[in-house]
Amino acid sequence: MRGPASPKILSLLLATAISSSALAQRADGFALYVDRHPTDAEAQANFTNAKFEPRTGCYAGAFIDLDNTILETFKDSTGKVRRLPWAFESVVGKTHATYFYYMGYGRRLASDWITKLGQDGKIVHIALEPNDGLNLVMDDAYLTTLAKEMGQTKTPIFLRFASEMNGPWVKYHGNPKQYIEKFRLIAKKMREFAPNVAMVWCPYATPTNPIPSYYPGDEYVDWVGVNIYSVTFYNQDPRMSGKGVHPVEKLDYIYNRYAKKKPIMxxxxxxxxxxxxxxxxxxxxxxxxxxxxxxxxxxxxxxxKCINYFNTNNLTLEHRKNNNYAVTQNPEVLNLYRRIIGQDYFLSQPTDNQGFLADAAVQIPVSGENPPSLYPLQPKPIVQKQELSGIVRLSGWIEDPTGAANMHFLINDKKVHVGYTKDEWFYEFDTTQFTNGRLKLELVAERSGKTLGRYPISVIIDN
Incomplete structure (x- = not known):
């Protein structure tokens, strides 16, 4: 991984102390965070041991095939022209772990493209769409061949079959019983012939009411997904504004219902x-x-554990001229994406079959307070009496669809930084400027002069 330089944190409390001392997290996520490596217990707490699942962190993924600003291409065995990931990565400044493409059910598999991506260290993500209806999905020679060819690539594959089934805009909507039958058929074939395939069940964020009726069952689903888009107006309808909707509002339903048993994509x-x-x-x-x-x-x-950015300018598509999502086509958006995706938390490579980063040349620890370096650095809520050393990165967070909230950072009741935008909700804290011992930190969230929350906490400086 090539993220920003890691802050130096020399000591932390034991995992048991961390879990018992944290302030109760609010529903809006408001807290004062410090970047650190998670403990074994913290990583294990959010790990379901699903196929290809990282113990902690989130795969960075993307769709780039329709971005005409990426000139380096590869023509696969089916005649499709693919954009090369390295060209995209050279622009966004970060290697991505997975790339997806769309494939109509009944079409030939681009085995050479899948194999190439696998050799380049990618997880291939295929959105397999039965756009002619579910009746054509049968236990036949096509499906068996498809599964065998996927298995022969030896490449890790996310197979997202018939996603957005809860929406009337797809031809496989409307018959949950048949949908479940076909999803299970695909899953069984992949388990038989392609153990390198993880099945992804993926509704659209809305409507939510039909979603549970389409769930194929835990036995057949490896990952649960959800597709989400942030647009200023839904369906290009001026009466349906999306400007005040925080994107995670659309994530909550799927996350709250399925995340305890399946990794979410x-x-x-x-x-x-x-x-x-x-x-x-x-x-x-x-x-x-x-x-x-x-x-x-x-x-x-x-x-x-995985997020895939749809890097496409739909304004160039004849059938869907609505929005430009491509980060590569807007300098300000690109700079922001580069900064965010550059964090260690967003993973650049697949993990091994135990969920650890494959290139981590360290022994996997069983227990202990020293966090292993194979866990990516990430923001964790500061806990009472947490020991901090060196220069640490503090951050505040609250779910704020208005974009008007600001964060006030205080040390021993003295204000040291105010972040007026999300870009500024961070503070580099040099603990060497303070005497060893107890010190008070506090985060105050405000909007339009109104206090949204306070997060006071005592830490131990130990340099």
Missing amino acids: IGEYGATHFSALENTSTTEFAKKSIMGMYESLPRKYPRV
């Missing part, structure tokens, strides 16, 4: 920086939305 996410309906730039909306989504994950949604 955001199958597709995009935020518009140009709206066709308004015919104007919506750059600030995109920045606020992307920041809100990605920064929420380690703080409030640690069981989201």
Whole structure:
């Protein structure tokens, strides 16, 4: 991984003390956080041991095939032209662990493309769509061949079959019983011939009412996904504003219902920086939305283990000219994406079969207070009497769809920093400037002069 330089934290309390001393986390995620490596117990607490699941952290993924600013391409064996990940990564400044593409059910598998991505250290994510209806999904030679060919690639594959089934816009909506039957058939074939495939069940964020009726069952689902988009207006309808919706509001239903038993994947996410309906730039909306989504994950949604950015300009598509989501086509949005995705928390590589980073050349510890370096650095709520050393990165967080909240950082009741935007909700705390011993930290969240919350806490400086 190539993220920003890690702050130096020389000592932490035992995992048992951490778990018992933390302030109760509010529903809006408000807390004072410090970047540190999680303990074994903390990592284990959010790990379900699903196929390809990292113990902690979140895979960075993307869809790039329709981004015409990426000129380096590969023509696969089916005749499709694919954009090369390294070209995208050179722009966004971060290697991504997984890339997805769409495949119509009944079409040939691009085995050479899948194999190439696998050799480059990627998890391949296939959105397999039965766009001609579920009746064509049968236990036949096509399905058996498809499963065998996926298995022969030896590449880790996320297979997202018939996603967004809860929406009337797809042809496989409306018959939950048949849907479950077909999903289970696909899962059984993959288990038989392609053990390298993880099955992803992925509704759209709305409508929520039909979602449970389509669930195939724990035995057949490896990951639960959800597709989410942040747009200024839904369905290009000026009566349906999305400007005041925080992106994680659309995540809550799936997360609250399924995250305790399955890792969660955001199958597709995009935020518009140009709206066709308004015919104007919506750059600030995109920045606020992307920041809100990605920064929420380690703080409030640690069981989201993969997020895939939809890097596409839909304004160039004949069938869907609505929004431009491509971070590569807006300098301000690109700079923000680079900063956020550069964090260690967003993983650049698949983990091994135990959920640890594959290139971590350290012995996996069984217990102990020293956090192992193979766990990525991430924001964790500060706890009472936590020991801090060196330079540490503090951050505040609250779910704020208005974008107007600000964060006040105080040390021993003296204000040291005010963050007026999400970009500024951070403070580099040099503990060497203070005498060893107990010290008071406090975070105050305000909006329009009104206090939204206070987070006072005592820490121990130990340099």
